[in-house]
Amino acid sequence: MEAVIAQISQRCCELVEKDDKFGAGKKFVKFEIDPAKSGTDQFASAAIFGNVHFENEKSNSNSIGTGTSSVPVVIKTEPPFPKLREFFNSPLQFHNEILFYSRFLPFLSTFLVEDKSSYFVNFLKGGTQDPVLLSYVMMENASKHGFRLSKSKQLLSLDHFLLAVKRLGRFHALSYIAKYQDRTTFDSLVTQIKETSWTDERLATGVGDSDLIHSVTRAIRKFDNSEAKQIVDGESHEIYQNKVNKLKEMIFDCPTRFMREITAPKEPMAVLCHGDFCRNNILFKYSEQTNVSEASTPVDVIFFDLATIRYSSPAIDLSFFIYLNSNPEIRRHWDLILQNYHEGVRVNVEAYAERNKINVIEGKANFTSSSSGIFLPSLEDVHKEFIYHAIYGFMHCSFFLPAMMVDNPSEMFNEEVAGGDFWDVPEEVRHKVQEAMAGEEGTRALNDLVQHMFDMNFV
Numbered sequence: 001m002e003a004v005i006a007q008i009s010q011r012c013c014e015l016v017e018k019d020d021k022f023g024a025g026k027k028f029v030k031f032e033i034d035p036a037k038s039g040t041d042q043f044a045s046a047a048i049f050g051n052v053h054f055e056n057e058k059s060n061s062n063s064i065g066t067g068t069s070s071v072p073v074v075i076k077t078e079p080p081f082p083k084l085r086e087f088f089n090s091p092l093q094f095h096n097e098i099l100f101y102s103r104f105l106p107f108l109s110t111f112l113v114e115d116k117s118s119y120f121v122n123f124l125k126g127g128t129q130d131p132v133l134l135s136y137v138m139m140e141n142a143s144k145h146g147f148r149l150s151k152s153k154q155l156l157s158l159d160h161f162l163l164a165v166k167r168l169g170r171f172h173a174l175s176y177i178a179k180y181q182d183r184t185t186f187d188s189l190v191t192q193i194k195e196t197s198w199t200d201e202r203l204a205t206g207v208g209d210s211d212l213i214h215s216v217t218r219a220i221r222k223f224d225n226s227e228a229k230q231i232v233d234g235e236s237h238e239i240y241q242n243k244v245n246k247l248k249e250m251i252f253d254c255p256t257r258f259m260r261e262i263t264a265p266k267e268p269m270a271v272l273c274h275g276d277f278c279r280n281n282i283l284f285k286y287s288e289q290t291n292v293s294e295a296s297t298p299v300d301v302i303f304f305d306l307a308t309i310r311y312s313s314p315a316i317d318l319s320f321f322i323y324l325n326s327n328p329e330i331r332r333h334w335d336l337i338l339q340n341y342h343e344g345v346r347v348n349v350e351a352y353a354e355r356n357k358i359n360v361i362e363g364k365a366n367f368t369s370s371s372s373g374i375f376l377p378s379l380e381d382v383h384k385e386f387i388y389h390a391i392y393g394f395m396h397c398s399f400f401l402p403a404m405m406v407d408n409p410s411e412m413f414n415e416e417v418a419g420g421d422f423w424d425v426p427e428e429v430r431h432k433v434q435e436a437m438a439g440e441e442g443t444r445a446l447n448d449l450v451q452h453m454f455d456m457n458f459v
Helices: 002-017 082-088 090-109 158-181 183-190 200-205 209-223 238-251 255-263 314-325 334-356 379-404 409-417 427-436 439-455
Strands: 027-033 046-055 068-077 123-130 134-140 271-273 282-286 298-303 310-312 360-362 374-376
Touching: 002 027, 002 046, 002 068, 002 123, 002 134, 082 090, 090 123, 090 134, 090 158, 090 183, 158 183, 158 271, 158 282, 158 298, 158 314, 158 334, 158 374, 200 255, 209 238, 209 255, 209 379, 209 427, 209 439, 238 255, 238 379, 238 439, 255 379, 271 314, 314 334, 314 379, 334 360, 334 374, 334 379, 379 439
Parallel strands: 360 374
Antiparallel strands: 027 046, 046 068, 068 134, 123 134, 271 310, 282 298
16 A cells, blocks of 8 residues: 555656646645545445645745645545456546546537536546556545535435436537537547447457346346246236347347447437446535535536446436436436436537527437538437437446445355455356345335336337
């Protein structure tokens, strides 16, 4: 750990004295770790919290005095376990995140007109070939500005949803503007995104496929008369059998291939997606700065963790977020949630078009590749994107939702392997733990997702 802190200190020194991130003429004093904080809500990386101290004017003093300032930072590094780094393709994830902050975001931000507020945390520095840290991303700790994770780990209130999806819509809108104004630059940046999940290697080896099949099986078992009784919990689910069969037909042969197909971009709806849009990667600001509770009303929102960006359907972001962080009560407001998302898209597209006297062409039915104007999806288009694409969010949730419903899911694995290597858990043990994760409550939550997909005719 000492070597890691020493290397972080070196990178912070560069940040202050070479990169001038906090203004010219500053002198680095020290990096001070905050041991009370940790990245417990992140799966694919490790996080170190601390403060960068620097003198406002260069002097010969190394002590922290009246002429010094400090900035709270978060340094995200690769996970400590080699097998986990390999599974998540950590170097490629960090490549994507640095690409987003250093190239994509500055480019897309040029198309903002009315809403100049930040959509993302403040990026400071990053690298993928550090001799000690390997890959890292350094960001300003947004708590300085009053942002924090929601109190609830899994379920978000409707107020949280409406605020988050409207901001997401504003972000997605920038892709539609960019594709009209500078398609060459946009496409060039898209080609630099690395696939981290559904790779050629996983397609060839099938790594992870059995886990997805098992988690989906748990979710649909209640509705599958080929595996369950005709009557379950007093209900007949025979009407869903065709949808169950269709879902199994699409997924079970090769989940990796299916996910590659479902995430393939289709014009003109495709946008730059966050790729892992969920509560864990969203920070909210509340009207009250102290005593924040699950009932507190958020007033602002920013996003972070752009390691799995991809060019795809906007429903990739929306379906994962809604399915992972809602319950049936929240999903009763489905139309309102999508209306707020669409309003976010509309505001940014129309503001830019009006400022620059450009036509707006609303609706896929009215848009062709030769159309002269910025494409704006209709609200109907947004709803239709969930047909087929909603399965993307469901697939991820079938695995992650039960894990989000327990305090420490890794403890369940540790009990089974009795001190063995966490990342070498045998397949049968993984499946046993998957089946038991969050118990009957977890199964009911998955059943609710399946029934929503079927009732909405997304399959």
